[in-house]
Amino acid sequence: MSTTNAGLAKKLGYTNIRVFLDGEPAWSKAGHPVYATNTFVREGNIVLLDLRGDGSPVKGRIPRAVALPYDELDDRLDDIPRNAPVVLYSNSKNETMEAYLELREEGFKQVSLVKGNYQGWVKAGEPVVKGPIFTNEIKWVRQLGKGEVSVADFRKAVAGELPNTFVIDSRTKDEIAEFGIFKNTVNIPLDEIPKRLGDIPKDKRIFIHCSSGARADLAYQELLKHGYDVKFLLLDITDPSCDCEIIKP
Amino acid sequence: MQLTRDSKVLASALVLTFLLTGCATPPPDTSQATKSPVQATQQKQNVYTGSVVGKSNKAKTISISVGKDDQAQTMMVKFDDNTKGLNFAEQGEAAIITWEQRGEDQFATEIKPKLAKLPEGVTEIKVDEMYALVENGTSMTLVDARPESRYAQGHLPEAISIPVPKLKKMGEKALPKEKDTLLVFYCGGPT
Numbered sequence: 001m002s003t004t005n006a007g008l009a010k011k012l013g014y015t016n017i018r019v020f021l022d023g024e025p026a027w028s029k030a031g032h033p034v035y036a037t038n039t040f041v042r043e044g045n046i047v048l049l050d051l052r053g054d055g056s057p058v059k060g061r062i063p064r065a066v067a068l069p070y071d072e073l074d075d076r077l078d079d080i081p082r083n084a085p086v087v088l089y090s091n092s093k094n095e096t097m098e099a100y101l102e103l104r105e106e107g108f109k110q111v112s113l114v115k116g117n118y119q120g121w122v123k124a125g126e127p128v129v130k131g132p133i134f135t136n137e138i139k140w141v142r143q144l145g146k147g148e149v150s151v152a153d154f155r156k157a158v159a160g161e162l163p164n165t166f167v168i169d170s171r172t173k174d175e176i177a178e179f180g181i182f183k184n185t186v187n188i189p190l191d192e193i194p195k196r197l198g199d200i201p202k203d204k205r206i207f208i209h210c211s212s213g214a215r216a217d218l219a220y221q222e223l224l225k226h227g228y229d230v231k232f233l234l235l236d237i238t239d240p241s242c243d244c245e246i247i248k249p
Numbered sequence: 250m251q252l253t254r255d256s257k258v259l260a261s262a263l264v265l266t267f268l269l270t271g272c273a274t275p276p277p278d279t280s281q282a283t284k285s286p287v288q289a290t291q292q293k294q295n296v297y298t299g300s301v302v303g304k305s306n307k308a309k310t311i312s313i314s315v316g317k318d319d320q321a322q323t324m325m326v327k328f329d330d331n332t333k334g335l336n337f338a339e340q341g342e343a344a345i346i347t348w349e350q351r352g353e354d355q356f357a358t359e360i361k362p363k364l365a366k367l368p369e370g371v372t373e374i375k376v377d378e379m380y381a382l383v384e385n386g387t388s389m390t391l392v393d394a395r396p397e398s399r400y401a402q403g404h405l406p407e408a409i410s411i412p413v414p415k416l417k418k419m420g421e422k423a424l425p426k427e428k429d430t431l432l433v434f435y436c437g438g439p440t
Contacts, residue, residue: 001394002434004413007368012421013428019367020374020435024395027405027435030376032383034403044401085402112403172307190308191327195353215305218312221323 031101036087036112038126044087047080047140051090051099052118060128062089062114062121067133070095077106084140089114089121147220149207149231151241157207158182158244166204168193170219171211180246182209190215193222202228209233297324297346298363304338311338311357313346326355334360374433382433383407389431390424405435 002019009017020027028034041048041062050057053069061067068076070090080086086108090096096113103111114121122128144150149157156162160183167185169176176187188196190210200206206228208216213234220232235242302312302323312325326348328335337344343363348355367373374382382389383406391408393400400410411423424432 001413002436003365003367003371005392005394005411005416005434006371006432008413008416008420009424009432009434010368010371012424014424014432015429016431017368017371018374018431018433019371020376020379020433021365021367021438022376023435023438024393024399024403024405025438026376027379028403030380032376032380033406035406036403037401040401110402170308175307190305191310191325191354194325214303215308218303218305218308218310218323218325221302221312221314222325225322 028104031104033097033100034112035115036085038115038121038124040085041087041114041121042126044085045140045143047084047086047138049080049086049088049099050118051088051095054091056091057133058130060118060122060130061133062118063127063129065089066138067136068138070099073099073102077103079138080108081138081140081142082108083110083142085110085112087112087114089118091118093117145234147217147224147231148234151233151235153231154207154209154233154235155242155244158184160184162205164204166201166206168200168206168208168219169210170208170215175211177249180248182244183247185209188219190219193219197226200228204229206230207233209235209237211238212236295348297326297348299324299343301338301340301342301344303340304335311346311360313344324355326357328357332357332360334362337362379405379433379435387431389433392432392434394434394436399437408435 002021002023006017006019024034036044036046040046048062048065049068050061050065051068051070051073053071057065057067080103086103088096088099088103088111090099096117100111100113116123153162157165157167167182169181169185169187170190170193171187172189173187181187186199188199193200200223206223208219208223208230209232210216210219213232213236216232217234220230223230237244297313297315299313299315302314304311309329310325310327312323314321314323316322326346328338337360338346345361345363346357347359348357383391391405392411393404393408394411394413394416396412397410400408404410416423424430
């Protein structure tokens with residue numbers, strides 16, 4: 001994209017164009033900060049952490065922020081969902097940066113900062129809330145991505161409670177021989193899907209699962225291309241929330 | 250765009266530009282895709298060029314997104330122990346997959362990374378220089394070329410968001426008036 005834009009700018013007559021080809025991943029990997037837009041901080045599906053430990057969150061904080069003093073960050077790492085976008089702020093640039101680096105080092109991939117820290121937020125005229133804080137619990141629910149079926153709907157389908165639905169298990173035959181298969185489910189391994197389209201009804205809604213969701217996603221793409229009404233389950237099927245009945249081999 | 254006797258050459262150059270584009274996801278494109286469809290089809294016979302959607306070692310398949318916008322399709326090929334360059338089939342990376350038909354299946358024979366090439370006269374910035382430019386407050390327009398959602402989640406200091414489709418639509422209105430302004434573009438990494 002950057003080179004495409006550079007090419008377009010060149011055609012528009014710009015004469016001093018450069019490209020940072022390694023881009024944002026190289027930037028954050030080198031320990032440099034990235035910033036969220038204020039809109040994203042207000043409205044995004046994020047975990048927003050207020051790192052100030054001096055009691056100031058009570059006097060004013062960004063709406064939806066969870067008070068998590070920097071000193072307690074180490075102890076509460078496990079409370080922060082790893083696939084959530086995390087946005088940080090405090091009063092001190094150094095403190096915010098240290099938390100940013102620590103989270104990145106711990107493997108959090110989507111961490112960013114509030115522009116200008118808390119002061120920058122206030123200065124930009126963005127909303128603040130004040131008053132006592134009743135909970136420090138981090139509540140975050142992942143939103144379903146494109147093509148994903150909810151676990152609830154999937155459970156209904158394999159329980160036979162969702163009419164007009166055809167469930168495909170895209171794991172290999174060996175995996176099924178070893179682990180079993182859900183009820184009301186047909187096994188079509190991912191690599192066989194292109195040549196077994198005849199076995200997949202066009203007039204039904206299709207759900208696909210595998211062991212983690214990776215192959216199901218690819219199978220979903222394949223069926224989408226052939227005009228199916230299809231969704232896939234992005235879940236480790238050993239996850240307790242699945243709780244679907246298995247027919248053992 | 251003016252029609253000159255060079256327009257054919259220009260059209261080919263455009264196609265080439267898009268084949269060599271420098272980011273993990275192929276840029277959505279509407280205006281140029283139609284310029285030279287025949288040429289593109291011929292080039293792409295038994296070759297899939299695009300962004301790798303995923304690879305399954307268990308099913309021994311690779312899925313790759315080919316084509317632009319509405320025409321984008323995810324193609325699935327199988328691989329085996331003889332497939333060369335399997336390490337280049339990483340999710341999100343741009344790759345060129347050469348394949349052959351075996352019975353009902355398409356088998357990848359070789360996978361190559363699709364390398365980014367810069368337009369002539371455009372130079373690359375490495376991360377340390379980028380950092381220096383930002384820290385020194387160098388006068389420039391820093392442009393994040395990724396989709397707006399990625400920009401919203403996290404972008405470089407002072408960067409503005411101009412995804413490729415926006416620049417195509419708005420042209421110079423999206424950029425500073427002075428044509429000699431230092432413009433720096435970045436996205437989600439080269440491939």
